[in-house]
Amino acid sequence: xxxxxxxxxxxxxxxxxxxxxxxxxxxxxxxxxxxxxxxxxxxxxxxxxxxxxxxxxxxxxxxxxxxxxxxxxxxxxxxxxxxxxxxxxxxxxxxxxxxxxxxxxxxxxxxxxxxxxxxxxxxxxxxxxxxxxxxxxxxxxxxxxxxxxxxxxxxxxxxxxxxxxxxxxxxxxxxxxxxxxxxxxxxxxxxxxxxxxxxxxxxxxxxxxxxxxxxxxxxxxxxxxxxxxxxxxxxxxxxxxxxxxxxxxxxxxxxxxxxxxxxxxxxxxxxxxxxxxxxxxxxxxxxxxxxxxxxxxxxxxxxxxxxxxxxxxxxxxxxxxxxxxxxxxxxxxxxxxxxxxxxxxxxxxxxxxxxxxxxxxxxxxxxxxxxxxxxxxxxxxxxxxxxxxxxxxxxxxxxxxxxxxxxxxxxxxxxxxxxxxxxxxxxxxxxxxxxxxxxxxxxxxxxxxxxxxxxxxxxxxxxxxxxxxxxxxxxxxxxxxxxxxxxxxxxxxxxxxxxxxxxxxxxxxxxxxxxxxxxxxxxxxxxxxxxxxxxxxxxxxxxxxxxxxxxxxxxxxxxxxxxxxxxxxxxxxxxxxxxxxxxxxxxxxxxxxxxxxxxxxxxxxxxxxxxxxxxxxxxxxxxxxxxxxxxxxxxxxxxxxxxxxxxxxxxxxxxxxxxxxxxxxxxxxxxxxxxxxxxxxxxxxxxxxxx
Amino acid sequence: xxxxxxxxxxxxxxxxxxxxxxxxxxxxxxxxxxxxxxxxxxxxxxxxxxxxxxxxxxxxxxxxxxxxxxxxxxxxxxxxxxxxxxxxxxxx
Numbered sequence: 026x027x028x029x030x031x032x033x034x035x036x037x038x039x040x041x042x043x044x045x046x047x048x049x050x051x052x053x054x055x056x057x058x059x060x061x062x063x064x065x066x067x068x069x070x071x072x073x074x075x076x077x078x079x080x081x082x083x084x085x086x087x088x089x090x091x092x093x094x095x096x097x098x099x100x101x102x103x104x105x106x107x108x109x110x111x112x113x114x115x116x117x118x119x120x121x122x123x124x125x126x127x128x129x130x131x132x133x134x135x136x137x138x139x140x141x142x143x144x145x146x147x148x149x150x151x152x153x154x155x156x157x158x159x160x161x162x163x164x165x166x167x168x169x170x171x172x173x174x175x176x177x178x179x180x181x182x183x184x185x186x187x188x189x190x191x192x193x194x195x196x197x198x199x200x201x202x203x204x205x206x207x208x209x210x211x212x213x214x215x216x217x218x219x220x221x222x223x224x225x226x227x228x229x230x231x232x233x234x235x236x237x238x239x240x241x242x243x244x245x246x247x248x249x250x251x252x253x254x255x256x257x258x259x260x261x262x263x264x265x266x267x268x269x270x271x272x273x274x275x276x277x278x279x280x281x282x283x284x285x286x287x288x289x290x291x292x293x294x295x296x297x298x299x300x301x302x303x304x305x306x307x308x309x310x311x312x313x314x315x316x317x318x319x320x321x322x323x324x325x326x327x328x329x330x331x332x333x334x335x336x337x338x339x340x341x342x343x344x345x346x347x348x349x350x351x352x353x354x355x356x357x358x359x360x361x362x363x364x365x366x367x368x369x370x371x372x373x374x375x376x377x378x379x380x381x382x383x384x385x386x387x388x389x390x391x392x393x394x395x396x397x398x399x400x401x402x403x404x405x406x407x408x409x410x411x412x413x414x415x416x417x418x419x420x421x422x423x424x425x426x427x428x429x430x431x432x433x434x435x436x437x438x439x440x441x442x443x444x445x446x447x448x449x450x451x452x453x454x455x456x457x458x459x460x461x462x463x464x465x466x467x468x469x470x471x472x473x474x475x476x477x478x479x480x481x482x483x484x485x486x487x488x489x490x491x492x493x494x495x496x497x498x499x500x501x502x503x504x505x506x507x508x509x510x511x512x513x514x515x516x517x518x519x520x521x522x523x524x525x526x527x528x529x530x531x532x533x534x535x536x537x538x539x540x541x542x543x544x545x546x547x548x549x550x551x552x553x554x555x556x557x558x559x560x561x562x563x564x565x566x567x568x569x570x571x572x573x574x575x576x577x578x579x580x581x582x583x584x585x586x587x588x589x590x591x592x593x594x595x596x597x598x599x600x601x602x603x604x605x606x607x608x609x610x611x612x613x614x615x616x617x618x619x620x621x622x623x624x625x626x627x628x629x630x631x632x633x634x635x636x637x638x639x640x641x642x643x644x645x646x647x648x649x650x651x652x653x654x655x656x657x658x659x660x661x662x663x664x665x666x667x668x669x670x671x672x673x674x675x676x677x678x679x680x681x682x683x684x685x686x687x688x689x690x691x692x693x694x695x696x697x698x699x700x701x702x703x704x705x706x707x708x709x710x711x712x713x714x715x716x
Numbered sequence: 717x718x719x720x721x722x723x724x725x726x727x728x729x730x731x732x733x734x735x736x737x738x739x740x741x742x743x744x745x746x747x748x749x750x751x752x753x754x755x756x757x758x759x760x761x762x763x764x765x766x767x768x769x770x771x772x773x774x775x776x777x778x779x780x781x782x783x784x785x786x787x788x789x790x791x792x793x794x795x796x797x798x799x800x801x802x803x804x805x806x807x808x
Contacts, residue, residue, distance in 0.1 A: 400790075
């Protein structure tokens with residue numbers, strides 16, 4: 026299946042062969058929001074590797090840590106889940122790794138089950154399932170401080186007696202309990218639990234029949250493991266699942282008995298911090314005020330304050346290009362470096378401030394628990410087009426940049442909802458479209474003539490149009506795609522917690538690394554190709570505009586002219602469209618080249634106005650009609666609104682959907698819609714008598 | 717003699733979680749469907765006999781925020797209406 030992936034590079038997580046070099050392989054298991062990630066980070070620090078499980082879009086996290094005597098352990102951070110009865114791809118991975126059913130992952134030697142101490146019943150449900158698998162296990166009672174604040178006291182020795190395994194109280198965020206955990210992890214005699222929930226008779230019968238008729242080798246080791254395969258088979262064949270109800274009741278009965286002895290709750294009527302915060306943040310009025318306020322803050326950071334570091338990055342790269350131009354002998358290599366490589370890398374780097382801000386905000390909202398409140402508030406609206414509240418923040422982020430937005434869709438459990446969100450996200454007019462919009466509006470309406478309100482009106486209309494597109498497309502996809510996996514329409518609102526900067530920054534770092542590695546390398550490659558297309562074959566002695574006309578890019582522009590003519594575009598705009606294949610904002614630099622506007626040295630404002638004026642003055646072959654008539658400007662704006670012109674996004678979609686089918690489909694439907702929308706605008710405008 | 721003070725209990729329509737008001741407490745009676753997704757509700761601790769309470773409805777009216785065994789769960793009205801609750805004493 027994937028031995029080739031593991032051999033390919035050492036940055037890939039371990040597979041079954043590698044596991045031999047580790048003293049022990051630990052699986053980390055627990056409910057979502059139990060602090061598992063915090064514990065994993067505390068144990069492994071920077072020695073983590075993040076990847077994907079082959080064949081599915083589930084994130085794979087592994088890391089190494091050291092035991093008491095320096096022995097090396099492999100830690101597999103399995104997806105957070107409520108039960109081994111898998112109802113999502115994440116839970117299937119959890120089940121299959123624990124049962125040793127995946128060739129690409131070593132079977133764990135031991136398990137660490139992390140429990141949220143403030144919620145013992147429900148956390149113990151998964152724990153009892155895992156304990157029955159008879160792997161050496163350590164139970165960690167995490168978030169003991171939260172439990173204490175809720176007047177809950179858990180007796181770890183009582184729990185340890187009941188389950189027969191070490192139980193370690195912990196506060197992972199302050200590393201309290203970590204040394205004791207390390208000691209337990211290093212024990213050579215780590216016990217497996219003898220605890221088994223007594224099976225109701227009908228369950229016993231069903232299980233025996235199932236095991237007898239099955240030849241799955243997993244079942245030979247441990248009968249209880251078969252329960253989860255029986256669950257899968259029951260679900261898939263739509264058989265009577267009454268036995269499952271009985272088993273669940275039996276588990277909770279057993280848990281109740283244990284908790285009666287181990288858990289003491291002193292009565293308290295004072296509302297918790299979470300209650301008080303929710304009363305405000307989910308308030309009919311204040312809740313919206315806060316949400317809109319946060320959105321406003323996020324976007325003002327992205328669209329105005331991010332300009333400052335973006336300016337630095339821009340100047341740095343311009344300086345760098347200048348240095349290359351000064352120090353190297355004139356020639357192709359110098360041009361390749363300054364206009365191809367440096368411009369290309371600069372094109373990616375300049376978006377880093379915005380992307381970092383987005384990753385930070387998303388991470389902050391997730392870590393504190395506010396994200397689920399946003400999903401809770403927006404669920405009804407999203408449900409109208411078949412999505413759920415969890416899609417809101419990914420879509421919102423896409424208004425700045427679709428890449429972090431699409432990466433954030435990991436929180437959407439249902440594969441169909443997630444796919445739809447990923448497909449429609451790029452219709453949120455991202456910040457890369459802004460340079461194109463601004464250019465077109467300025468060409469369309471020279472500064473002096475029309476009030477700023479009209480310009481704002483244009484921008485707003487474009488954003489609204491894109492948003493309408495998102496809802497319509499989501500609705501259509503929801504009706505036409507099959508729902509292959511029915512996930513449970515229930516979401517937990519975790520207790521609020523103070524942000525862990527360590528976790529958030531680590532998360533940011535991981536995501537940014539991914540962006541740079543995936544999107545960055547592709548954009549660099551395409552930028553170089555683009556440079557080559559705009560500069561070869563050479564026309565010696567000609568100015569830049571003629572040079573481009575005779576180049577490959579120019580030829581492509583001419584070649585597609587018949588196709589784009591109905592939209593009102595000529596071959597020069599065609600070159601702009603070709604350049605935008607890499608990234609939307611490259612349209613502006615392509616226009617600058619085509620209209621002979623020097624881009625370096627001179628202040629931006631002067632260059633920008635020169636470009637606009639040249640574009641307003643540009644005339645078609647007949648010498649009279651303008652290239653950039655008002656109708657053409659509108660048509661271009663609508664085209665850029667709907668078209669898929671961001672190779673970085675396509676690459677990220679490929680990664681998040683694990684195939685080329687969906688990014689190509691997205692490319693097709695988006696660009697197709699763009700073509701027809703621009704067509705309608707241009708031809709419709711002509712019919713109505715506009716020029 | 718007609719008296720509406722003595723309506724027999726089983727004439728009252730069965731209430732579901734969707735009928736609760738913020739602050740109400742109820743005990744789960746049973747599920748009206750054996751749909752697979754209801755299984756997860758049980759696994760999360762919403763079993764017949766469990767006490768749950770409605771904390772609030774979302775500002776847009778849906779979903780509902782329920783307090784179950786110390787955790788807060790967001791449940792859509794559609795699913796909530798499939799979970800029957802034990803008859804509650806009428807408050808005068």
